[in-house]
Amino acid sequence: MDRILEIRDLCAFYGDHQALFDVSLDLERHHALGLVGESGSGKSTLARAVTGLLRDCTGEIRFEGELQSGRRSAQFCRKVQMVFQNPDASLNPKHRIGTILTDGMVVQGIPRKQAMDACRELIARMELPADTLERYPRSFSGGQKQRIALARALCTEPELLILDEPTSALDVSVQRKMLELINEIRRERDLTVLFISHDLGVIHAVCDDIAVLKGGRLQETGSCSAFFASPQTEYGRELLSAVPRIAYN
Amino acid sequence: MDSRLLVIENLNLYNRSGTQLVKNVSLSLGPGETLGIVGESGSGKTLTLKSIIGLLPAGIRETCEHREINGRCAMVFQSPLTSLDPLYPVFRQLVDVIELQQKLGRREAEDAAKQYLEQLSLPMDLAEKDRYPGELSGGQCQRILIALALACRPDVLLCDEPTTALDVTVQKQVMDLIRRLQQELGFAMIFVTHNLAVASQLCSRIAVMKQGEIIETGRKEKILRDPANDYTRELVDSVLPVPEVD
Amino acid sequence: MNGKKMKPALKTGLCLMGLIVLLAVLGPLVYGYDPYAQDLTAVLLPPSGVHPFGTDQLGRDILARVLYAGRVDLSLMVLAEIAPFTIGVFLGMAAGWFGGKVDWVITLLIDTFIAFPYYLLVIVVAFVTGAGIRGIFITFMLVGWLLYARVAKGMTASLRSQEWVDAARLQGFSDLRIIVREILPNVLPQAVVVLMTDMTGLLVMIVMLGYLGIGISAPTPDWGTMIAEGQTMMTSAWWISVIPGIAVVLTGIALSFIGDGLADLWREDGF
Numbered sequence: 080m081d082r083i084l085e086i087r088d089l090c091a092f093y094g095d096h097q098a099l100f101d102v103s104l105d106l107e108r109h110h111a112l113g114l115v116g117e118s119g120s121g122k123s124t125l126a127r128a129v130t131g132l133l134r135d136c137t138g139e140i141r142f143e144g145e146l147q148s149g150r151r152s153a154q155f156c157r158k159v160q161m162v163f164q165n166p167d168a169s170l171n172p173k174h175r176i177g178t179i180l181t182d183g184m185v186v187q188g189i190p191r192k193q194a195m196d197a198c199r200e201l202i203a204r205m206e207l208p209a210d211t212l213e214r215y216p217r218s219f220s221g222g223q224k225q226r227i228a229l230a231r232a233l234c235t236e237p238e239l240l241i242l243d244e245p246t247s248a249l250d251v252s253v254q255r256k257m258l259e260l261i262n263e264i265r266r267e268r269d270l271t272v273l274f275i276s277h278d279l280g281v282i283h284a285v286c287d288d289i290a291v292l293k294g295g296r297l298q299e300t301g302s303c304s305a306f307f308a309s310p311q312t313e314y315g316r317e318l319l320s321a322v323p324r325i326a327y328n
Numbered sequence: 329m330d331s332r333l334l335v336i337e338n339l340n341l342y343n344r345s346g347t348q349l350v351k352n353v354s355l356s357l358g359p360g361e362t363l364g365i366v367g368e369s370g371s372g373k374t375l376t377l378k379s380i381i382g383l384l385p386a387g388i389r390e391t392c393e394h395r396e397i398n399g400r401c402a403m404v405f406q407s408p409l410t411s412l413d414p415l416y417p418v419f420r421q422l423v424d425v426i427e428l429q430q431k432l433g434r435r436e437a438e439d440a441a442k443q444y445l446e447q448l449s450l451p452m453d454l455a456e457k458d459r460y461p462g463e464l465s466g467g468q469c470q471r472i473l474i475a476l477a478l479a480c481r482p483d484v485l486l487c488d489e490p491t492t493a494l495d496v497t498v499q500k501q502v503m504d505l506i507r508r509l510q511q512e513l514g515f516a517m518i519f520v521t522h523n524l525a526v527a528s529q530l531c532s533r534i535a536v537m538k539q540g541e542i543i544e545t546g547r548k549e550k551i552l553r554d555p556a557n558d559y560t561r562e563l564v565d566s567v568l569p570v571p572e573v574d
Numbered sequence: 575m576n577g578k579k580m581k582p583a584l585k586t587g588l589c590l591m592g593l594i595v596l597l598a599v600l601g602p603l604v605y606g607y608d609p610y611a612q613d614l615t616a617v618l619l620p621p622s623g624v625h626p627f628g629t630d631q632l633g634r635d636i637l638a639r640v641l642y643a644g645r646v647d648l649s650l651m652v653l654a655e656i657a658p659f660t661i662g663v664f665l666g667m668a669a670g671w672f673g674g675k676v677d678w679v680i681t682l683l684i685d686t687f688i689a690f691p692y693y694l695l696v697i698v699v700a701f702v703t704g705a706g707i708r709g710i711f712i713t714f715m716l717v718g719w720l721l722y723a724r725v726a727k728g729m730t731a732s733l734r735s736q737e738w739v740d741a742a743r744l745q746g747f748s749d750l751r752i753i754v755r756e757i758l759p760n761v762l763p764q765a766v767v768v769l770m771t772d773m774t775g776l777l778v779m780i781v782m783l784g785y786l787g788i789g790i791s792a793p794t795p796d797w798g799t800m801i802a803e804g805q806t807m808m809t810s811a812w813w814i815s816v817i818p819g820i821a822v823v824l825t826g827i828a829l830s831f832i833g834d835g836l837a838d839l840w841r842e843d844g845f
Binding site: 127130131132151153156157159160161163164165168169170171172173174179182183186187228231235 | 736737738740741742743744745746747751755756759760
C-alpha cells in the first residue's frame with residue numbers, strides 16, 4: 080500500500096477556535112478520497128492544513144513520507160495543487176488567463192514561451208475557447224472559471240489534486256460536465272484526488288473512498304461502495320438519508 | 329377558471345436596458361396545489377416569484393396580460409439571515425407580524441407566536457429570552473421566516489429556494505416541515521428551486537424555466553419520467569444518483 | 575479601460591486637466607510676455623487686447639504669471655505626491671499583508687501622525703525650514719502617506735483571504751512576489767482615485783501657504799501669492815486675484831472629476 084498522504088492526530092485552530100480535533104486520515108496513491116461534511120465540519124480546514132495555508136495546527140502531516148511543517152517546499156508546491164470553491168474569487172481579476180496559468184511554471188524555471196504552449200494544450204483539453212489565454216477572468220462564466228482554475232492546478236503536473244467544493248457554486252448541468260471532466264483528467268493523469276464536498280451525490284460520482292467529518296471530528300472512513308451500501312455510524316446514515324432524491328410519485 | 333387562486337398570463341419582465349428577463353410566463357394555481365418552478369441561475373424563476381408578490385427590484389419593467397390573485401400571498405426567502413432584522417429579537421419580530429396581520433392584541437399575538445414556535449419545532453425559550461437572528465442557526469432562522477410567512481395566513485405560500493443555503497440534514501428537516509404544514513394548513517404553494525429532486529419531493533406539478541421562459545410544464549411524474557424537452561431531460565440527468573438507504 | 579465607454583465626468587475631467595497641463599507647459603513658451611517683466615507705465619490695467627487678463631500693481635502681465643504659476647504649482651503638486659504615494663501604498667500593503675506586529679507598528683505610526691492637526695503641522699514645518707518649496711515637501715512627506723497607507727491596508731487585508739491569493743501561495747510564490755504581482759494591481763486603482771482627491775487637497779495647501787507668505791516666495795509666481803497680492807485691490811483691480819482663483823478652482827474640479835470618473839469606471843469592473 081502506497082500512501083501519498085498520512086495525517087496523524089491533526090488539530091487545527093483559528094485563534095481560540097479549534098476547528099479540527101485529532102483527525103487521522105490516510106490517502107492511497109491514485110485513489111480519490113471524498114471528504115464529506117456539513118458547513119463548519121472542518122473539511123476545508125483540513126485542506127488548508129495539508130497545503131500549509133493554515134499553519135496553526137498540531138499533529139503530523141506526511142506527504143510521500145516526509146513530515147510537512149511551516150512553509151512548504153517548492154517541490155511540495157509542484158506536487159500538490161488545489162482548486163477552490165468560489166469561481167469568482169479564485170482568479171486574480173487583474174491578470175490575463177495566460178499570465179495566471181504560466182506564472183506558476185515560470186517560477187518552476189520553465190521559459191514563458193514554452194509554458195504558454197503547454198497552457199494552450201491544457202486549455203484545449205479543458206474545452207475552453209482558443210482565445211482564453213488573452214482574456215481577463217471577468218469575461219468567463221462560473222463553469223469556465225472553474226475549468227481555468229483546474230487548468231492552473233494541473234499546470235505543474237501535480238501528483239495530489241485537492242478539490243475544495245469545486246462544483247458547488249455551479250449550475251447543476253454545468254456541475255455534471257465539470258465532474259465528468261474531473262473524472263477523465265484523473266484517469267488520464269493517474270492523479271490522487273482529495274475531493275471535499277457537502278454533497279454526497281458529487282462524492283458518489285467521483286470518489287473511491289470516503290471520510291465523514293462532523294464538528295471537526297472524523298466520524299467514519301471507508302470505501303465508497305461500503306458507505307453507500309450501509310454507513311457505519313448514525314451520523315453517516317443521517318447524512319445519506321437526508322440527500323434529496325427524485326420522488327417520481 | 330372560477331376557483332383559481334392565482335392566474336398569471338403572459339408575464340414579461342425587462343431590465344433598464346430593455347433586455348427581456350422573463351418572457352410570456354403563464355401560471356395558474358388552484359387551492360392546495362403545489363407547483364415547483366425549476367431552473368438554473370438567471371432563468372428568471374426568482375423574478376417571476378417576486379413579480380407575483382409585488383417585490384420587483386427597482387428598474388424592472390413589467391407587462392402582464394392578465395393577473396388574478398384571489399387570496400393572500402406570503403413569501404419565504406432564500407437567505408434566512410439577511411431576511412431578518414439583525415438588531416431585533418426574533419420572537420418580537422414574529423409577534424409584531426402576527427399583531428399586524430391577524431389584528432390581535434399584544435397578549436394574544438404572543439400566545440399565537442408561541443403556538444407557531446411549537447408548530448415549527450422551534451425552541452420555546454425564544455419566547456422567554458431575547459434572542460437575535462445571529463444567535464440562531466441557519467435552520468432555525470429559516471423556520472422563523474416560515475413562521476413569519478404563515479403568520480400572514482397565506483392562501484399561497486411563495487418559496488424562493490428556502491433550503492438552498494442549508495446543510496442537507498437541516499434541508500431535510502425544513503422540507504419535512506413544509507410538507508407537514510402544507511398538509512395541515514392546506515395552503516397552495518409555489519416552490520422555486522434549482523434542485524429538481526427537492527421540487528419533486530414537495531410539488532405535484534413542475535414548471536421548468538430556461539432563459540426567462542417556461543419551456544415545459546406538467547405533472548411531476550410526466551416531467552421526470554418522460555420529459556418532452558431536451559433541456560428538461562438534461563436537468564433530470566443532472567441529478568446525481570445516490571443509492572437509497574434501506 | 576478595456577474598451578469600456580468612459581463616463582462624461584471622466585471625459586470632462588481628463589479634457590479639462592489636459593488643457594490645463596498643456597497651457598501650463600506650453601503657455602509660457604508660446605505667450606510673448608515674461609512673467610517677471612515689470613512695466614511701471616502699465617500698472618493695474620484691466621483686461622484688454624494687449625493684456626488679455628490685465629496687469630498687476632507692478633505692471634506684470636497676469637496671463638503670463640497665471641500660466642507660469644500653473645507650471646510651478648502643478649509640478650510641485652505632482653512631485654510632492656510621488657514619495658507619499660509610494661511609501662503609503664507599500665507600508666499599507668505590508669500592514670495588511672503581514673498583520674500582527676508589522677500592522678501594529680504601522681498603525682501606531684498612522685495614528686500618531688493623524689493625531690497632529692494637519693495645517694498646524696504644515697505651518698510649523700514651514701516656519702522651521704523657512705518659506706519655500708522644501709517645507710511643502712517635508713510636511714507632505716510626513717503626513718501625505720497616511721491616507722494611502724490606510725486605503726492600501728484595508729484593501730490588502732480583505733484581498734488576503736481571496737482564493738486567488740491562496741492559489742498564488744500554493745504556486746510557491748514568495749510573499750514579496752504576491753504583494754507586488756498579485757495584490758498591487760488590485761490596490762493601485764483605488765490608490766489612484768485617492769491620489770486624485772489628495773492632489774486637490776495638496777494644491778489647495780500649496781496655494782494657501784503661498785497666500786500666507788510661507789509657501790513659494792516672491793517673485794516666483796504662484797496662484798496663492800498672486801491671490802494674496804491682489805487681495806487689497808479686490809474692488810479696483812479684481813482680475814489680479816480672481817484669475818488665479820479661477821485657475822485653482824478649475825484644476826480642483828478637473829481632478830475631482832477624474833477621481834470620481836475613475837472610481838465609477840473601476841467599480842463597474844467589479845472593484
